[in-house]
Amino acid sequence: MAKRIDVKDLDxxxxxxxxxxxxxxxxxxxxxxxxxxxxxxxxSTVLRTLNRMxxxxxxxxxxxxxxxxxxxxxxxxxxxxxxxxxxGMVFQRPNPFPTMSIRDNVAAGxxxxxxxxxxxxxxxxxxxxxxxxxxxxxxxxxxxxxAGLSGGQxxxxxxxxxxxxxPQVLLMDEPCxxxxxxxxxxxxxxxHELKDKYTVxxxxxxxxxxxxxxxxxxxxxxxATGKPGKLVEMNTTQKMFNNPDxxxxxxxxxxxxx
Amino acid sequence: xxxxxxxxxxxAATTRSEYASGDLGGKSAGREIKNQIARIVVxxxxxIACVPLVWILGSALVKGGHMLLSPDWWSHSQAGITARRVGxxxxxxxxxxxxxxxxxALISVPIGVMTAVYLVEYGRGKLARAVSFMVDILxxxxxxxxxLFVYAVWVTTFGFQRVAFAVCLALMxxxxxxxVRSTEExxxxxxxxxxxxxxxxxxxxWKTIFKIVLPTAFSGIVTGILLGLARVMGETAPLLIxxxxxxxxxxxxxxxNMATLPTMIDRxxxxxxQPAIDRVWGAALTLIxxxxxxxxxxxxxxxxxxxxx
Numbered sequence: 001m002a003k004r005i006d007v008k009d010l011d012x013x014x015x016x017x018x019x020x021x022x023x024x025x026x027x028x029x030x031x032x033x034x035x036x037x038x039x040x041x042x043x044s045t046v047l048r049t050l051n052r053m054x055x056x057x058x059x060x061x062x063x064x065x066x067x068x069x070x071x072x073x074x075x076x077x078x079x080x081x082x083x084x085x086x087x088g089m090v091f092q093r094p095n096p097f098p099t100m101s102i103r104d105n106v107a108a109g110x111x112x113x114x115x116x117x118x119x120x121x122x123x124x125x126x127x128x129x130x131x132x133x134x135x136x137x138x139x140x141x142x143x144x145x146x147a148g149l150s151g152g153q154x155x156x157x158x159x160x161x162x163x164x165x166x167p168q169v170l171l172m173d174e175p176c177x178x179x180x181x182x183x184x185x186x187x188x189x190x191x192h193e194l195k196d197k198y199t200v201x202x203x204x205x206x207x208x209x210x211x212x213x214x215x216x217x218x219x220x221x222x223x224a225t226g227k228p229g230k231l232v233e234m235n236t237t238q239k240m241f242n243n244p245d246x247x248x249x250x251x252x253x254x255x256x257x258x
Numbered sequence: 259x260x261x262x263x264x265x266x267x268x269x270a271a272t273t274r275s276e277y278a279s280g281d282l283g284g285k286s287a288g289r290e291i292k293n294q295i296a297r298i299v300v301x302x303x304x305x306i307a308c309v310p311l312v313w314i315l316g317s318a319l320v321k322g323g324h325m326l327l328s329p330d331w332w333s334h335s336q337a338g339i340t341a342r343r344v345g346x347x348x349x350x351x352x353x354x355x356x357x358x359x360x361x362x363a364l365i366s367v368p369i370g371v372m373t374a375v376y377l378v379e380y381g382r383g384k385l386a387r388a389v390s391f392m393v394d395i396l397x398x399x400x401x402x403x404x405x406l407f408v409y410a411v412w413v414t415t416f417g418f419q420r421v422a423f424a425v426c427l428a429l430m431x432x433x434x435x436x437x438v439r440s441t442e443e444x445x446x447x448x449x450x451x452x453x454x455x456x457x458x459x460x461x462x463x464w465k466t467i468f469k470i471v472l473p474t475a476f477s478g479i480v481t482g483i484l485l486g487l488a489r490v491m492g493e494t495a496p497l498l499i500x501x502x503x504x505x506x507x508x509x510x511x512x513x514x515n516m517a518t519l520p521t522m523i524d525r526x527x528x529x530x531x532q533p534a535i536d537r538v539w540g541a542a543l544t545l546i547x548x549x550x551x552x553x554x555x556x557x558x559x560x561x562x563x564x565x566x567x
Contacts (some may be wrong), residue, residue, distance in 0.1 A: 053454065
C-alpha cells in the first residue's frame with residue numbers, strides 16, 4: 001500500500017514569489033518523516049505540494065518533479081484530484097464537516113466519490129475509526145454530529161476520514177498543534193501504528209515530537225525574510241538529533257535560534 | 259456559603275490595602291450624572307424608533323383586525339362586490355401575491371445562488387469584478403426603474419400584455435441582487451479548511467461546492483432568500499405599472515389580470531366609503547402578517563439548522 005516519494009529540484013512559488021527553492025529529498029515508504037524548521041521556512045508549503053494542495057491557493061505553482069513510485073505527480077496529464085485520492089492529508093486544526101454525523105464524516109471521501117453500498121461503507125467506517133483509535137469512544141454515537149467531539153477526538157476523526165479512502169501516503173500538517181498533551185500522545189501513538197501501513201509525512205514545530213515519532217527528519221531553513229526557504233539537511237532522526245552534518249541544524253535543534 | 263464569603267472578604271481586604279495608596283474613594287458624582295444622561299438618551303432614541311412601528315401595527319390591527327376575523331376574508335374574492343357593499347374577501351389578492359412571490363423566487367433563487375457561487379468559488383480577475391460591480395448597481399436600482407425597464411422590454415418592445423409574469427420579471431430584478439449578496443456573505447463564512455479537507459479526500463471542486471460548501475451555508479442562504487422574498491412581497495411599483503388589479507381569482511401568469519395585496523390596497527384606497535376603507539386596512543394587515551411569517555420562517559430555519567457551534 002505504501003509508496004515512496006522522490007522530490008527532485010522542486011521550486012515552489014506563490015505567484016511571482018519563490019517560497020521554497022531547490023528541494024531534493026526521498027521519503028521512504030512505511031516510515032515516518034518529520035519536517036522541522038522555523039516558521040515561514042516553507043515546510044508546510046513543501047508538504048502541500050506533495051498532494052498538489054499547493055495549487056488550490058490562487059497563484060500557487062511549482063517547478064520540478066515529485067515522483068510517487070516513479071509516477072510524476074506534476075505530469076501534464078496527471079489529474080490533481082486523482083493525486084489527492086492517493087495522498088491523504090490531515091490539517092493543523094481539526095476540520096470535520098459540520099453538517100455531517102461522525103459516520104458520514106468518515107465515509108465522506110467514499111460517498112462523495114460515488115460509493116453507495118451501505119454495508120461496505122459501514123465496514124470502512126468501522127475499520128477506519130478503529131485504525132484511528134476512535135472506535136471505542138464513538139461507536140455508540142455514530143449518528144451524532146462530528147463537531148460535537150473534543151478537539152483530540154475531532155483530529156482522530158479527521159485521520160479516520162483521511163485513511164478511509166485508503167491512500168498510499170498520509171500527510172500531516174502540525175496535527176497536534178491545537179491539541180492538549182494527552183490528545184497529542186494519542187495521535188503520536190496512532191502515527192506509530194499508521195506507519196506499518198502508510199508512508200507518513202508530518203510537519204511539526206515540536207522537536208520532541210519529531211524525535212519521538214519520526215524515523216527520518218528534514219530540516220528546512222531560510223537565509224533571511226523574503227528569501228526562499230531551503231532544505232538544509234535530511235537524515236535519520238537519530239543522526240539529526242545527535243550528530244547532524246550541518247551547523248545550522250545543530251543550532252536549531254539545540255535551541256540556539258528559531 | 260458564609261465561610262466562603264469571609265474567606266473571599268479577607269483576600270479582598272488585603273488587595274484593597276495594597277491599592278490603598280491610589281485614591282479609590284467612592285463613585286465620582288460627575289461620572290454618575292454622565293451615565294444617567296447617556297442612559298436617558300439611549301432609551302429615548304429607542305422609544306422614538308419604536309413609535310412609528312407600534313403606531314403602524316396598532317392602526318392596522320385596530321382598523322383592519324376585524325376584517326381578518328371574518329372567515330369570508332380567507333375564502334372569498336371581491337368578485338361582484340362594489341365599494342359601498344360590505345363583504346367578500348381578499349383571497350384573490352393573497353393568492354396572487356403568493357403566486358407572484360413564488361414564481362419570482364423560483365426564477366431568482368437559482369440565478370442568485372449560482373452567481374454567488376461563481377463570485378466566491380470561481381470568480382477571479384476582470385469578469386468577477388465586473389459581475390460584482392453589476393450586482394452592486396442592481397442592488398441600488400429603485401423598484402420603479404426596474405418596473406419601467408420591464409415595461410419597456412415586455413410591453414413596448416415585444417408588444418405583450420401587462421400580465422403577472424411581467425411583474426415577476428421586475429421583482430426578479432430586485433430579488434436577484436439581494437440573494438447574490440446574502441448568499442455571498444454566507445459562502446464566505448464557510449471556512450476554507452472545509453474546502454481543503456474535501457479536496458484532500460480527492461473530491462472534485464464542483465462536488466465540494468454542492469456537497470460540502472452549500473450544505474454548510476444552507477441555513478444562512480435560506481434565511482437570506484426568505485428575507486429577500488419578504489422584501490419583494492411588499493414591493494408596489496412593479497405591481498402598479500405591470501400588474502393591473504382584478505376583483506376575481508386569477509391563476510394565469512401569462513394572460514389576464516391578477517390581483518395582489520398592494521394593488522388591492524391601492525384600488526380600495528381611492529374609494530371614500532367605509533367598506534372599502536376597512537378592506538384597505540384588512541389587506542394591509544394581511545400583508546404585514548405574511549411578511550412577518552416569512553421573517554419568522556427565516557429565523558426558524560436558522561435556528562433548526564444542522565450546523566451548530
